Amino acid sequence: xxxxxxxxxxxxxxxxxxxxxxxxxxxxxxxxxxxxxxxxxxxxxxxxxxxxxxxxxxxxxxxxxxxxxxxxxxxxxxxxxxxxxxxxxxxxxxxxxxxxxxxxxxxxxxxxxxxxxxxxxxxxxxxxxxxxxxxxxxxxxxxxxxxxxxxxxxxxxxxxxxxxxxxxxxxxxxxxxxxxxxxxxxxxxxxxxxxxxxxxxxxxxxx
Amino acid sequence: xxxxxxxxxxxxxxxxxxxxxxxxxxxxxxxxxxxxxxxxxxxxxxxxxxxxxxxxxxxxxxxxxxxxxxxxxxxxxxxxxxxxxxxxxxxxxxxxxxxxxxxxxxxxxxxxxxxxxxxxxxxxxxxxxxxxxxxxxxxxxxxxxxxxxxxxxxxxxxxxxxxxxxxxxxxxxxxxxxxxxxxxxxxxxxxxxxxxxxxxxxxxxxxxxxxxxxxxxxxxxxxxxxxxxxxxxxxxxxxxxxxxxxxxxxxxxxxxxxxxxxxxxxxxxxxxxxxxxxxxxxxxxxxxxxxxxxxxxxxxxxxxxxxxxxxxxxxxxxxxxxxxxxxxxxxxxxxxxxxxxxxxxxxxxxxxxxxxxxxxxxxxxxxxxxxxxxxxxxxxxxxxxxxxxxxxxxxxxxxxxxxxxxxxxxxxxxxxxxxxxxxxxxxxxxxxxxxxxxxxxxxxxxxxxxxxxxxxxxxxxxxxxxxxx
Ligand code: SF4
Numbered sequence: 001x002x003x004x005x006x007x008x009x010x011x012x013x014x015x016x017x018x019x020x021x022x023x024x025x026x027x028x029x030x031x032x033x034x035x036x037x038x039x040x041x042x043x044x045x046x047x048x049x050x051x052x053x054x055x056x057x058x059x060x061x062x063x064x065x066x067x068x069x070x071x072x073x074x075x076x077x078x079x080x081x082x083x084x085x086x087x088x089x090x091x092x093x094x095x096x097x098x099x100x101x102x103x104x105x106x107x108x109x110x111x112x113x114x115x116x117x118x119x120x121x122x123x124x125x126x127x128x129x130x131x132x133x134x135x136x137x138x139x140x141x142x143x144x145x146x147x148x149x150x151x152x153x154x155x156x157x158x159x160x161x162x163x164x165x166x167x168x169x170x171x172x173x174x175x176x177x178x179x180x181x182x183x184x185x186x187x188x189x190x191x192x193x194x195x196x197x198x199x200x201x202x203x204x205x206x207x
Numbered sequence: 208x209x210x211x212x213x214x215x216x217x218x219x220x221x222x223x224x225x226x227x228x229x230x231x232x233x234x235x236x237x238x239x240x241x242x243x244x245x246x247x248x249x250x251x252x253x254x255x256x257x258x259x260x261x262x263x264x265x266x267x268x269x270x271x272x273x274x275x276x277x278x279x280x281x282x283x284x285x286x287x288x289x290x291x292x293x294x295x296x297x298x299x300x301x302x303x304x305x306x307x308x309x310x311x312x313x314x315x316x317x318x319x320x321x322x323x324x325x326x327x328x329x330x331x332x333x334x335x336x337x338x339x340x341x342x343x344x345x346x347x348x349x350x351x352x353x354x355x356x357x358x359x360x361x362x363x364x365x366x367x368x369x370x371x372x373x374x375x376x377x378x379x380x381x382x383x384x385x386x387x388x389x390x391x392x393x394x395x396x397x398x399x400x401x402x403x404x405x406x407x408x409x410x411x412x413x414x415x416x417x418x419x420x421x422x423x424x425x426x427x428x429x430x431x432x433x434x435x436x437x438x439x440x441x442x443x444x445x446x447x448x449x450x451x452x453x454x455x456x457x458x459x460x461x462x463x464x465x466x467x468x469x470x471x472x473x474x475x476x477x478x479x480x481x482x483x484x485x486x487x488x489x490x491x492x493x494x495x496x497x498x499x500x501x502x503x504x505x506x507x508x509x510x511x512x513x514x515x516x517x518x519x520x521x522x523x524x525x526x527x528x529x530x531x532x533x534x535x536x537x538x539x540x541x542x543x544x545x546x547x548x549x550x551x552x553x554x555x556x557x558x559x560x561x562x563x564x565x566x567x568x569x570x571x572x573x574x575x576x577x578x579x580x581x582x583x584x585x586x587x588x589x590x591x592x593x594x595x596x597x598x599x600x601x602x603x604x605x606x607x608x609x610x611x612x613x614x615x616x617x618x619x620x621x622x623x624x625x626x627x628x629x630x631x632x633x634x635x636x637x638x639x640x641x642x643x644x645x646x647x648x649x650x651x652x653x654x655x656x657x658x659x660x661x662x663x664x665x666x667x668x669x670x671x672x673x674x675x676x
């Protein structure tokens with residue numbers, strides 16, 4: 001996983017609530033193996049019309065926002081399907097941080113596994129950042145994960161909350177599987193006790 | 208005296224292997240994988256690891272399987288690869304596979320319970336957000352992404368921060384023609400699609416107790432559409448009767464032992480929830496969605512809402528966008544909106560009870576629009592055929608298919624044509640979900656059947672002969 005510490009980058013605004021992962025990456029692209037090109041699927045049906053031409057009004061098609069590394073979004077971002085490909089598409093496009101008033105649970109969990117920062121800020125502060133970004137197109141935002149701050153082009157600084165464990169995972173690029181494998185004895189012991197107490201836990205299919 | 212605990216907390220505590228940094232390492236009892244799990248298998252293989260508990264991992268082909276011409280090779284190469292990859296990964300790791308030709312294949316959230324793999328008090332995960340379905344049995348079941356699937360494959364555990372709890376109490380009785388789907392749509396309409404984010408929802412109250420297992424699964428299934436981590440219903444005699452004798456349920460002497468243990472799986476009196484919501488069952492009408500989010504749900508006798516009547520500018524814009532996509536004008540009565548197609552299927556509403564409810568409406572009638580009926584599992588298909596339900600559907604002019612996710616997510620080639628309006632028993636009305644620019648209206652299977660009969664969104668209560676619920 002790519003670690004995340006600090007980022008200065010172009011921010012684009014996608015100001016809609018409840019953006020679901022079917023919008024972030026339509027289902028028909030999920031059969032594609034992960035690799036370069038995933039960024040092309042990002043918001044595909046919103047970015048491109050039926051003929052494959054860009055829709056000029058979509059935020060990521062606007063001049064100045066094509067190089068976005070940060071997305072300023074609406075509440076409940078990433079709701080719906082658990083598809084982690086939504087995170088792959090954002091990352092491969094070049095987005096490293098999404099700022100929104102709230103995130104759907106599974107999306108936020110998927111994000112941290114891939115080094116994408118979900119910075120949740122109160123709705124009023126997200127709105128202020130959005131306005132500041134729109135006022136200076138192409139201007140960047142500064143995101144500082146250790147300090148938990150977002151700095152707008154006009155100098156405004158907002159502090160976001162993040163679960164301390166997720167923060168450490170992002171900063172250190174932790175390999176969670178390796179960490180858990182170090183605890184295999186405890187896991188096996190737990191399984192032995194559970195199986196003894198509830199012998200029906202083992203899967204046996206009759207017939 | 209120990210503090211009263213919620214049902215959720217009891218399951219959580221029993222599965223805690225370790226704690227640290229505000230996280231708990233949870234043991235996983237059942238792990239379902241499907242075609243989409245290939246990223247996770249790749250990740251495990253890349254590390255040189257193998258699946259730690261193949262015996263607790265179950266592979267089911269559902270998302271990509273065709274719903275006709277089973278037994279013939281799948282024509283689309285990419286789709287065929289997805290199904291073949293699952294089989295190859297399952298074979299390499301020694302995982303039990305229910306492939307397209309298995310007589311017990313079906314949608315993972317239908318097959319798991321049907322085989323008795325889903326048991327009260329267990330922790331169940333799957334790389335699919337509708338894993339919440341299994342909560343109907345008093346299991347803590349939740350959807351995860353590919354990295355977490357890889358973690359479970361490698362370790363049979365997951366690090367989780369403990370979610371908050373919410374109790375939704377629905378008292379009273381649902382009226383005739385009102386189904387579990389209406390209950391959950393009404394709830395989502397009330398609390399919103401982010402209304403339960405960060406929470407596990409326990410459903411309680413006499414209306415929930417009165418639901419069949421099919422209905423309970425429908426309710427828990429759509430918890431995710433309210434943003435919930437999971438849905439839960441305490442197991443009771445309805446649960447035990449349903450599970451008894453299932454192939455993977457405890458057999459012989461183990462059965463009474465298991466039931467005795469499961470009877471303790473209820474929230475203690477005095478257990479405190481972070482949030483409580485109450486709904487009166489009597490106030491719930493057959494419900495349909497008008498927009499592009501499951502929260503855009505209204506009783507069938509309502510009209511398309513007017514964005515100008517909404518004070519919040521963000522909500523107003525969202526409604527305008529939804530109405531433009533749906534091609535609907537404010538003030539139009541929902542009942543009477545013409546549809547082009549119907550779909551009865553999905554892990555929300557394709558179990559035997561759902562098919563019976565739809566068939567009761569369709570019996571002796573013709574559908575005015577085309578549509579698919581896709582049973583939730585091959586077992587459900589066989590049972591429905593034994594009862595003659597397939598004949599009711601085909602005589603009505605609908606297409607009776609083999610089991611799979613089909614038009615719920617339109618990955619297997621079953622799609623509606625661009626711009627079509629579809630009355631659907633599924634769970635998501637997102638733009639493009641059933642095909643590009645397709646307009647989806649969510650409703651119960653009986654309401655879909657009513658829409659098929661009239662070619663319009665229709666109040667099933669005005670249509671169904673007396674005595675048909
Ligand atoms: S039926 Fe639909 S919601 Fe259910 S698992 Fe399949 S695609 Fe997902």
